[in-house]
Amino acid sequence: RCRMFPSLINCCTIDWYDAWPQEALLSVARRYFEKMDLGSEQAKEAICETCVEMHYSVGRTSESFFSELRRKTYTTPTSYLELLNLYSAMLSEQRLAVTRKISHYQGGVNKLIDTNVVVDRMKKELVDLQPVLAQAAKDTQKLLQEVAVDQANADEVKQRVSKEEEQVGEIAKEAQAIAADAQRDLDEAMPAYHASVEALKSLDKKDVQEIKSYAKPPDLVQTVMEAVCILLGSKPDWGEAKKLLNDIAFLEKLQEYDKDNIPDKLIKAIQKYVKKDTFMPDTVGKVSRAAKSLCMWV
Secondary structure: OOOOOOHHHHOOOOOOOOOOOHHHHHHHHHHHOOOOOOOOHHHHHHHHHHHHHHHHHHHHHHHHHHHHHOOOOOOOHHHHHHHHHHHHHHHHHHHHHHHHHHHHHHHHHHHHHHHHHHHHHHHHHHHHHHHHHHHHHHHHHHHHHHHHHHHHHHHHHHHHHHHOHHHHHHHHHHHHHHHHHHHHHHHHHHHHHHHHHHHHHHOOHHHHHHHHOOOOOOHHHHHHHHHHHHHOOOOOOHHHHHHHHHOOOHHHHHHOOOHHHOOHHHHHHOHHHHOOOOOOHHHHHOOOHHHHHHHHHO
16 A cells, blocks of 8 residues: 555654653753863762753653643653753852852951951050040149139239229120120021931931932032032042942031031132022922932031
8 A cells, every 4th residue: 555655655754752761861961061060070960860850750740731631741852951051040140149149248247357457446546545644634733733823813803804894894785786686697597407407317328328329410419419528528529429428427427517616618618509599408309308408407
């Protein structure tokens, strides 16, 4: 019959493939992981055997799936190669994550070491200051003796002062008038001052991070940070501003800033900022809440 109908042989292909034997799959895994660092040869061999077992277990499960639901699934050599590629990709990803964590922890250890060095240096400085403090105590005792002598002289001065008391009375009245004006100005300024203090207290590391995250800050944010840089004695530019924001004691410096003894030079330097029409907390607040608080502080 095949001689009568030769096309049955010429035009047909037998679509029948046997599953790969375990030794073949194991050989492929060994070749795939040959140049990969997996710790030791024993570990590498165990991983290869595990990959083979996983491939075969899927095949067995497919048969159970077919017998229960009458749905056929297939596992091919390509599936096995994809399993090897998946393991290799996941291994590289996890190694990269572990490397990053090690780098992060190493940075923390270095910070602790630097802190210990600073503490040791401060301890040494305190020990070195002990003789200086002792000398200061002696100088203070000597000064008290001089004060006793000056007290006698002061009594004589007191008599002269009493004669000038009437003249001082007039000056005192003028001073009281000036003080009253100053108090009125202070009463007007105090609500704004307290508001700025509360706004500053409301800032936290998240708000500082918000400003620090700007690669190129908005104009209003940069203006506010330049004014802050000037008051803190730094160069008024974004680079110096980011250095201040990176300082863990940044918020503490703002809260403890000596507002009563600001040098005239700094006050003059920030005038060009505070006189701008846009240098208003509400205006700045539309761009950044954290920058609004800093604007109120300035």
